[in-house]
Every structure is written in C-alpha cells, then in structure tokens.
Amino acid sequence: MRVVIVEDSSSSLAVLCRMVGHINTASVADYVECFGFTDPLKALEYLEHSPCDLLIADYVMPAMNGVQLIEALRRIPAHRHVPVVMVTADSDRSLRMNAITAGATDFVAKPVDPLELRLRVTNLLELRQAQNTIAHQAETLAEEVRIATQHLVRREEEVVFRLARAIELRDGDTGGHVDRVAESSRIIAEAMGLNSDFCRTLALAAPLHDVGKIGVPDAILNKPGRLDENEMQVMRTHTTIGAEILAKADSDLVQMAAAIANSHHERWDGTGYPNRLAGTDIPLSARITAVADVFDALCSERCYKKAWAPEAARAEILRCAGTQFDPACVSAFDRSWTKIVALMARDGASDQKSAA
Incomplete structure (x- = not known):
C-alpha cells in the first residue's frame, strides 16, 4: 500500500x-x-x-x-x-x-x-x-448489472426486430419500408435536438408502426388497387389493433411503439384517425414517425401506385406542414434532407435521384 x-x-x-x-x-x-x-x-x-x-x-x-x-x-x-x-x-x-x-x-x-x-x-x-x-x-x-442490462436490452431489440420482419412479410409490398422509417425517424428526432435515449428508442419502436396490419384480412391488405370506403374502414383498424397488441407493457420501448401504432395516422389539424387527436395531443413519437412513414410510402412503389421522385415527395411533406404534419417535425425533416435522400438512395427506395 x-x-x-x-x-x-x-x-x-x-x-x-x-x-x-x-x-x-x-x-x-x-x-x-x-x-x-x-x-x-x-x-x-x-x-x-x-x-x-x-x-x-x-x-x-x-x-x-x-x-x-x-x-x-x-x-x-x-x-x-x-x-x-x-x-x-x-x-x-x-x-x-x-x-x-x-x-x-x-x-x-x-x-x-x-x-x-x-x-x-x-x-x-x-x-x-x-x-x-x-x-x-x-x-x-x-459491471455485472451493466452486462445483464445490455443482455436484456439486446433480447428486447431482437424481439422487436423479429416482429418488424414478420410485419414486412405480412405486408409484402413494403420491402425495406420499416427499416427506412426507423432510420428516418431517428434522423428527424436528432435534428429536433431530442436526447439520445429518445432517439434510440424511437428508432427501435418506429418499425412497429404497422404491427396492427397482422389483424387486417389478406384480401384487403394485398388488394391490387385502391380500397373502397368499407375496405378503408377495415384497413384503418390496424392502428387500434396495433395499440391492443402492444398495450399494457412495462418496457419504455414497447410503450412508445404502442403510442406510434395507435397515433401515426392522426393529423396535426385533428382530422386523422382513430381518435382525431390534434396538435401536441398526438404523441411526439407518432408525429415524427408519421412524417417518415408518409415520405417513404410516397417514394416506394406499391401495387396501386408508382414511386414518387424524392424531391416530389419532399415537396408534398412540406406542403402538408401545419395540416397533416407537425410543422416542427417537418422543419427537422427538411433540415436533414441530405441525410434523408442519402438513405433513400442507399436502400434503393427509388430509381430516381435527387440532389439535396
């Protein structure tokens, strides 16, 4: 000594x-x-x-x-x-x-x-x-607690990852949609200055935004063409089904995923579904995911539509700020455009290229 x-x-x-x-x-x-x-x-x-x-x-x-x-x-x-x-x-x-x-x-x-x-x-x-x-x-x-906690976190992440993959297979047209939504959501959250824990949890929870589609009949989910009004009503139940699947969880990750699943089709002006929430009554995680989800959906080819060019999809997101989307989320999306478009090009979401 x-x-x-x-x-x-x-x-x-x-x-x-x-x-x-x-x-x-x-x-x-x-x-x-x-x-x-x-x-x-x-x-x-x-x-x-x-x-x-x-x-x-x-x-x-x-x-x-x-x-x-x-x-x-x-x-x-x-x-x-x-x-x-x-x-x-x-x-x-x-x-x-x-x-x-x-x-x-x-x-x-x-x-x-x-x-x-x-x-x-x-x-x-x-x-x-x-x-x-x-x-x-x-x-x-x-150190033992840290290792055990990391092990539990990895197990939780793996379960979420596998469930997201199941959704992707169930909804065959999405391709890498859930992965890009996850990464785009994280990029937007970081641009908004949100803390690293929130950004990490959001990136893990966002891929489960459409988990409720597991409960939508194949005839509607995979219909080659636009849905009629009755079919659309059934399709919209995927939000509440997703919330029910993920409800009453102790995990912060699953709780956020439940909020996103339930509210990612709510609109800033209160005309969305399922609960017609408006403004900041919509969970922040869902408001961010909504921007990422719609942008990627526009840029992806589906059985009922062609893929939009990234610049055209960007313009649509900007146009809908204050009506469909939270203006702060749209602003963060726009500030992060270089990263967003690079993500789309990397994953081959669209054959069309767009300069930042």
Whole structure:
C-alpha cells in the first residue's frame, strides 16, 4: 500500500519514512511503500497523478500548513476518502477541530512515538484496505448489472426486430419500408435536438408502426388497387389493433411503439384517425414517425401506385406542414434532407435521384 509523508524537516521525514516502511503485518495484505516530500506543493503535484492509501502530514510547514494541505487533497477526486494523519506538537483544540473539518482522520503528537505511529498507521491502512475491497466489489457488481442490462436490452431489440420482419412479410409490398422509417425517424428526432435515449428508442419502436396490419384480412391488405370506403374502414383498424397488441407493457420501448401504432395516422389539424387527436395531443413519437412513414410510402412503389421522385415527395411533406404534419417535425425533416435522400438512395427506395 502507498503512504505519502509530508514533513519539511528532511531528518524528521527520514525518521517517519523509516518507521512506516517497517510496518509488515498480516492484517495489511500489501507491503507498505513510502514516498516522502519536504515541500507540500510538490507532494500535491505528485498526488494529482498518483493516488495514495494514506497521507501523513506535519502541521507546521512553509508555503502551506497541514490543514491547507488536507483541504487541497480533498479536492482531488481520488483522495476524497483517503485516511489522513496530522502530526503536530500543538494540542490546541481549535487547531484539531479545523483539521478534522478539513478532513483529518487521526492525530499523532510530536515527538512521535514509533509504536503509537505504527499502530495508528496499521489501523488506518486496514480501514483503507476495507474501503478498496468494498469499492472493488461495488465496481464488479455494477459491471455485472451493466452486462445483464445490455443482455436484456439486446433480447428486447431482437424481439422487436423479429416482429418488424414478420410485419414486412405480412405486408409484402413494403420491402425495406420499416427499416427506412426507423432510420428516418431517428434522423428527424436528432435534428429536433431530442436526447439520445429518445432517439434510440424511437428508432427501435418506429418499425412497429404497422404491427396492427397482422389483424387486417389478406384480401384487403394485398388488394391490387385502391380500397373502397368499407375496405378503408377495415384497413384503418390496424392502428387500434396495433395499440391492443402492444398495450399494457412495462418496457419504455414497447410503450412508445404502442403510442406510434395507435397515433401515426392522426393529423396535426385533428382530422386523422382513430381518435382525431390534434396538435401536441398526438404523441411526439407518432408525429415524427408519421412524417417518415408518409415520405417513404410516397417514394416506394406499391401495387396501386408508382414511386414518387424524392424531391416530389419532399415537396408534398412540406406542403402538408401545419395540416397533416407537425410543422416542427417537418422543419427537422427538411433540415436533414441530405441525410434523408442519402438513405433513400442507399436502400434503393427509388430509381430516381435527387440532389439535396
């Protein structure tokens, strides 16, 4: 274990180092290594980069007294809880109170009794050893919790990924639609300055926006042509079906996915479905996903329509700001146009190219 001793008298410093250096007990697992300094400022400079297990400091020193040294030591994060022994010939109560307030752990009176010093140092090194053991155990436990949490998160992400793939196979015309909606939603959220946790969760939840299509009959879902009014009413139930599938979840991810599934066809002006929500009553995650979903749908070829050019789809999104879409989401979409169009080109969503 490492002990730093600060004493302005070189002869006294040598004596103290010799006393402490001879400590070798079964209760202190590591051997004791001493580092002596006659200049407290140089000791502090050393301690900034080299943590110790115990500091022994004289009170009366030039440039900085023992109390000031302890105060400076406690400002170094690695030394906030390191035991400190103050060596002083002064028995004044106010001095001791000041030292304790600064962070002194124990006192040794001058002239120093070798046996007393060794006993006090041994006790404090045992204390420090226990602190280190507890800190190591806490770090180990924290790492185990982190690994276990990551494992659970990966399992959750995998389940969501597999479910999104099932939706893609069920709705055969979508191709890579769910992946692009996920990435576009994340891009828009980042442009809005939303925190990284929200952006990550949104990217994972957005692919489930159409999970309710599992409950829509094949004849309607895969009809080659436009739906009539009755068929459209059935198709619109995919929002509430999706919300029911994902309802009552404990997971933040699934809760967000439920909100998106239920509300991604709501409109900013309140004329959407299923609940005719308007403005900020529509969950933010759903407002963002709506922009990404409609843009990608416009740019994708379907059995009932040709793919739009990205610039034409962009113009449509901008035109619908304030009516169909949240203007803030549209603005973020437009600011991110270079990333959005690069995503479309990368995934081959459209054969038509468009410059940003």
